Amino acid sequence: MGRWLDVELNPWGQEVLQGVSLELMYLAILLAVLFVVGHMLWYRSRGFSEHEETVDVQESVAGIPERIVRHTLPSRIFHWTMGASMLVLLITAFVPLLGLEFAWVTIHWIAGAVLILTIIYHVIHSIVWQDFWSMMSMGAKDVREAVGHFRHLLSSKSPEPEKPGKYPFDHRMYHQGIVVVSLAAIVTGVLMTLRIKTPFWEPNAYYPFVDQAVAGMNEMGEPVISLMPGAATGLVFVIHGIAGVALIIMVAAHIYFAIRPDKRYYLWGMIRGWIDREQYLAHFDPDKWSVVDGSIQESPPGGAIADSTVSAPRADD
Amino acid sequence: MAIIRDMIPAFELFQPTTVEDALALMAEHGEAGWVLAGGLDSYDWFKDRIKRPEAVIDLGGIDELNGISDGQDGLEIGAMTTLTEIVRHERVRSEYMLLADAAEHVATPQIRNQGTLGGNISQDTRCWYYRSGWACYRAGGNTCYAAAPQAMNREHAITGTSRCVAVNPSDTAPALVALDAKMTVRGRRSSSVYDAEDFFIGPATDITRMTILEAGDLLTQIDIPSEWANAHFYYEKVRDRGSWDFQLVSVAAAFKTSGNTIEDARIAVNGIAPFPVRLDAVERLVIGAAVDEALAVEAGEIAIDGSRPLKHNEYKQPMTSNLVRRAVRSVA
Amino acid sequence: MAEKIIGTDIAPQDLVAKITGRAKYAEDFRADGMVFAKLLLSPMPHARVRGVDATRALAMPGVIDILRADEVRQIEGRPGEASLTDEPLYEGQPILAVAAETEEQAAAAIEAIEVDFEPLPFVLDPLDSLRPNGPNAYTGGNRFGGGEFSELKWTEADFEEIEAGRMPNGEAAVEWTKGDIDAAFSESDLVLEESIVHQSLTHHPMEPRSAMMYWENGKLHAFVSTQSAQRTKYAIAGTLNIDPEDVILVAEYCGGGFGSKISGNTHMEVPAVFSRKIGRPVMLRITRYEENYIGRARPGFQSWLKMGFLADGTCNAIDLYIVQESGPFGASDFNTAGMIADLVYTPQNMRFRGIAMYTNTPPKAAQRGPGGAQIVIMMEPILEKAARQLGLDRLEVHLKNAPDPDVGFGPRNSTLTSVHAKEALEKGAEIFDWAGKQELSGRVEGSKSTGIGIGLSPYTAGSRGYDGLMVIRPDGKLYVHQGLGNLGTHSIMDTARPAAEILNLNWDQVELVWGDSSRGMPRSSVQAGSQTTHAHSRANHAAGMDARAKVLEVAAQTLGGSPSNYDMDNGRVFRRGGGASMTFAQVAERAIELGGKYDGHELPDNIHATTVPAANMLAGQGLMGVARDNYGGSGGVYSWVAGFALVELDRETGVVDIKEYVAVTDCGTVLHPRSLEAQVLGGSVQGIGQAMTQRWVFDPKWGVPFANRLYTARPPGILDVPLDMKADALGIPDPQTPVGAKGIGEPPVGAGGAALTSAVADAMGGHCLCRTPLTPDIILAELEGLSQPFTLEQHIG
DSSP, X not given: OTTTEEEEEOTTSOEEEEEEOHHHHHHHHHHHHHHHHHHHHHHHHTTOOSSOOOOOGGGOOXXXXXXXXXXXXXXXXXXXXXXXXXXXXXXXXXXXXXXOOOOOHHHHHHHHHHHHHHHHHHHHHHHXXXXXXXXXXOOHHHHHHHHHHHHHXXXXXXXXXXXXXXXXXXXXXXXXXXXXXXXXXXXXXXXXXXXXXXXXXXXXXXXXXXXXXXXXXXXTSOEEXXXXXXXXXXXXHHHHHHHHHHHHHHHHHHHHHHHOGGGHHHHHHHHHSEEEHHHHHHHSOTTTSOOSSSSXXXXXXXXXXXXXXXXXXXXXX | XXXXXXXXXXXXXXXXXXXXXXXXXXXXXXXXXXXXXXXXXXXXXXXXTSSOOSEEEEGGGOGGGSOEEEETTEEEEETTOBHHHHHHOHHHHHHOHHHHHHHHTSSOHHHHHHOBHHHHHHOOOOOHHHHTXXXXXXXXXXXXXXXXXXXXXXXXXXXXXXXXXXXXXXXXXXXXXXXXXXEEEEOXXXXXXXXXXXXXXXXXXXXXXXXXXXXXXXXXXXXEOGGGXXXXXXXXXXOSXXXXXXXXXXXXXXXXXXXXXXXXXXXXXXXXXXXXXXXXXXXXXXXXXXXXXXXXXXXXXXXXXXXXXXXXOTTHHHHHHHHHHHHHHTTO | OOOOOTTSOOOOTTHHHHHHTOSOXXXXXXXXXXXXXXXXXXXXXXXXXXXXXXXXXXXXXXXXXXXXXXXXXXXXXXXXXXXXOSSOSSTTOEEEEEEESSXXXXXXXXXXXXXXXXXXXXXXXXXXXXXXXXXXXXXXXXXXETTEEEOOXXXXXXXXXXXXXXXXXXXXXXXXXXXXXXXXXXXXXXXXXXXXXXXXXXXXXXXXXXXXXXXXXXXXXXXXXXXXXXXXXXXXXXXXXXXXXXXXXXXXXXXXXXXXXXXXXXXXXXXXXXXXXXXSOEEEOOOHHHHHHHSOEEOEEEEEEEEEEOTTSOEEEEEEEEEEEOTTTOOOHXXXXXXXXXXXXXXXXXXXXXXXXXXXXXXXXOOSSTTHHHHHHHHHHHHHHHHHHXXXXXXXXXXXXXXXXXXXXXXXXXXXXXXXXHHHHHHHHHHHTHHHHGGGTTOEETTEEEEXXXXXXXXXXXXXXXXXXXXXXXXXXXXXXXXXXXXXXXXXXXXXXXXXXXXXXXXXXXXXXOSBGGGOOOXXXXXXXXXXXXXXXXXXXXXXXXXXHHHHHHHHHHHSSOGGGEEEETTEEEETTXXXXXXXXXXXXXXXXXXXXXXXXXXXXXXXXTTHHHHHHHTTSSEEEEEEOOOOOOSBOEEEEEEEEEEEEETTTOOEEEEEEEEEEEOBSOSOHHHHHHHHHHHHHHHXXXXXXXXXXXXXXTTEEOOOSHHHHOOOOGGGSOTTOEEEEOOOOOTTSSSOBOOOSSHHHHHHHHHHHHHHHHHTTSOOXXXXXXOHHHHHHHHXXXXXXXXXXXXXX
16 A cells, blocks of 8 residues: 555554645546546547537528537536536645645535435436436447547548447446546535534534444444454545545546547536537537437437437527 | 653754844755754743654844844844843833733743744744644644544633644733734745734644744844733733743733723733734724623633633633633733 | 650651652563563453464564463452453453563564464443343353342333333342332432442552563562562462562562552563573563553442432431442442441431442452442432422531441441541531531622532541561661551551550651561561551561560569569669669570570560561561450441532633542541641542542444553542641541551542532532533533533443
8 A cells, every 4th residue: 555545553552544746636637637628639639620520501401400408408507516626626626735824624515415415406407307227328329429429539541430329339338437526525425414513503523424433333232343444444434535536637638628629619518508500510429319200210329318309499490 | 653751852053143144044945954042942842742844943142133123113133132132122012012021921031031932922832742743734644633522622722723623832822812912934035924813823824933033034023013002901821820820711912992991902811822822802802891890701701702712721711700800800 | 755756747758759769669670681561451441352363473573482371370260360361351451471681672572473363242331231131241241149140130121220220129139138129219318319430540650660680599589569568478378379488578668559559450460480491581561652551440330319308307218239340350339338437327218229330441450448438429419409409507417327337237237446527526626617607608799619528438447467577676766567568558668557656666766677578577467458457567566565575574684683673764774763674685685695585586476477487587577566456346447537618610611620628537546647638638539530520431433442551541530639738637646556547548549539529419419410521522512501411330531
């Protein structure tokens, strides 16, 4: 563990995990920077366009509206609220460690609470009002699309990849990844918050872990001693820490791609809620993301989802 | 690794004679260095082998850090001035009795002979969980053992906590806050002056430190501005026994009065938070008011607004209230 | 005419050495090739050592060897303490020792050792161990009897009482009764009932129990800190299973013990065995931190008390139940407490029940007034309450209940040699002006309320049957050989006074020999239980009489006539009415010539076997006085202290300021007034600390104590007591001992403590907090009507 994980002695002198080390945070920041810079340089060296590609709109516009709804207002509110809380969480978590001191704990747990609320909202919203499973699931086609995309990135001789549906494979992969990492951070974060003072409860160094010297009762109702009290706490801190540093990289990558000029349409989509027809046709496969009428054109895993069509201004209106 | 206490591990001792040399040594040794004033906090840590500096920089030989002199505005006290010297100093006694009074409440005559003002206000907390070497938040770990529901925390904080619930142990700290003292902190390249109030920091800001001092910083001088000279002072410290004991709660107050009307006031309490707490709300209440029992009672009540006791220290609420009440009452 | 010695102030012989720092305590000794040992302490309150890896430590510079538990004496199958253990029963119990050239190297080596501990269930509070399914201190159970461990648990219903802050009457292990308490309570005009907690507290002697030892020609040279000396030598020999004459004990000074270093102590075995193992002298310097763990503590009590009173203040019934926090190896304070309750308040009808529970806290042992101090400190506020409710004066109530000389107390109706408790109360009341201070009782001025209190405290103060040994050498001086320890009470000097007076010597003609067994030590009492003043003023009286008789005989044989024709003064023996005389120097030389009994070549048959080697060692060096104390006597020897205190309680801070304190003792003839005053006031201060400040605190989750330092444990300091505390003595000789002197070490503790708990109860308007120590937090919480954050827990902070 040495370098990346810190250990401490519990009050009984036993070595238990304490959390991730500062080095791991620095490593994550370094990796994030390396990734962004590396990607930029490499992208440039491969001669990919630095600008958003456009298509000739005359190609086929039948039934395609000029503005195509990509994210409804509730979705966007969710996204930005979540993003803001995530940024606050990361800043309050790591900036003090870099040396800028401020009272971060309260801000951190409040931001965490906001994040949890937005996620609850998001889950309910996506299950009830969106086609949750189509977004979440992935199939052979997605993999094929991803492989093609990846080949094209690596080799210029490789054919142009298929265009994606509404949610490209990499986006969904990212989403799945961030779900896992965020949930890890959230679950451990909630456990950690129980250890500090909030208006809702008294702090408890031990709760809710079975992590104290007297670990509980056996079936006879006799006290059972914990063989290594403090170990579970350490594990929680390690998971939270690993999730935290992973989020540094993931969030950095996310922001980077969001503001890359060649992918600007995604950013616009998330800011304005819609992309224009040209962007749609240039970057998406209308077969996979149909916006022609109110029906879902293709079964999953294509990526066409309800909210994009339900609320889209109809071309035949 | 087995734990052993009460045996000071070897360290390299440096005895600079100038502040510049001390700062250079501090910079050279960084985190492995330790600044030694009177040693009353330091040697406890060393003895327990919990803090294990490689290099100890003893300030005892730096003349410029020693002594009390008349400044342009008030008194200038070198950080290494002993508490005994402060207690006995004529001008401190005649004009700033609050400080002499507070200094005289420190521990024992022997400790006051050895302990310095700078050391007294920079000392680490005496939370017994932390001082036992437990890997708590303050020690860089991830637990506050003292805040656990069954924890032994009669001496811990009722306010100003953030994960850590330890209290500032200094007797002179609240007096310096009440006197609006200015702390000169020198680093290698710069020198800053802080209000006493800002010199002490809470765990919300940095859970591992009690003061603004970071590695490489040296508290060199404490100025007592003339603003509060000859004010009406009140100091009281409640402790378990009459000597060699840290406060349960202490109050230091300075009042400018006209008759029994308070024209200006600065009141600080220690022992209830990780830092000496300036009671702004109480000051606002009493400034401009004529002192009577009702005012004193109200001041006491306001003093503990927002405080929240732990399992074993609820008594600190009435104790704080009562001390503040007495401070205000003393004006009448 | 030689000076009067008994009852005068004479500076003790070791005074200059002590105050100039020349006195050598155990840790001041050095020997060629000496190495230092350090202990590795258990970090857990109960554990099993599964493995030790010392490879790294043993490879470190200067490190010589390691000593493990299997190399020292182990006690199997019953509760008992070993100096090193693989199954620690409290946090801080020594597991192993390392020896190195320097102490720093030894400490560093300890840190380099990996010990694999398996934590085991532990218990800190006796009540937790009594809880159904509660943890036991031993893996086998929480009780030991009949050769095996068993479990004793109370019922759920009992614990409902405890949650409500009341001690239940659960199953007891010890019970005795006298009279008929039920009938008595039904006759009582007032019945009071309280649950009371008395804390456990560490001994904290100034000098920790360091020891240096080496072996030379098969003999163990032991330099130790111990309360006793001759008995310590035998204790060490017993532990090591060697001939006592192979132990050369050096223990000239002892920086306090308070019952924690009575004879030998468990951890003396470490340097002895380690030195034998590595063939070099081993110094084990015990630090303050270690002393806190291995240095013993007074057991705490959680108890229930019911007292019945008649309208005239007579206490007619006591029902007392004590649960004792006994640590891992037990203690018997609670039994004594029951006896003392009966003795002080003479109820005639009493039931005592008690149970001592093993706990995983540092070991308990007798501490100055064991059991007696706790019980009077606990009971005195109840008496205050009773007097208040009956509208009587507390002094009157005390006088009404204090025993007369014919008292019989405890389960066996024990008797005493002399009792002057009432006189002590009266004299104390006079000095204190109890009557005049009545009007101050309960007076409130500003935030301060005044309280006055009485504490009446008896304790054992003597034993019989020890030996005296002394030699008049050819330099004309009397050499009194003392087998006692020198722990600062001066009894090592003062008990020699009767011999000097018998021989009509001036004090400068007397040399004291002590602290080194190679110089000859007679069979002595342990320096504990306040025995020595009584026991050894008698033993030295007997040996002095023997020497006197021999001096007279030698004179008569040399100068003619019969011994009765001679008298002695100032180191001369002379014919009455003038004529021939001899100096003691001449007598000594003559005695050597005469040999036989005169110079110790023939010894009395009745002296103790362990006096014989010492006497043999001294035979032929001069005229020997050697005798056993055969004065006899019946009944226990008890001294009494009546303490009176006036306190001011600050109702806004909970701080108690002790304004006045007076203690009057009944300890028989006063040997040394200044030393007596020091004992009475010193003990009182210790008791005041017990009542007011000193504590032990454990984290209940980890079983680890925090008040490990003097500043956290808070024994009282000079500012905690009034500067002009007064002490006086009745000076009524005990009729059953030739010198009339009784001991005094123990009873002042209870008097000081009880005067305080009583005075605080008075200042609080008759409210008993029923818990010690009475720190400001507890008092203020009560005054402010806050709920206390504890009920009957033993270790809080």
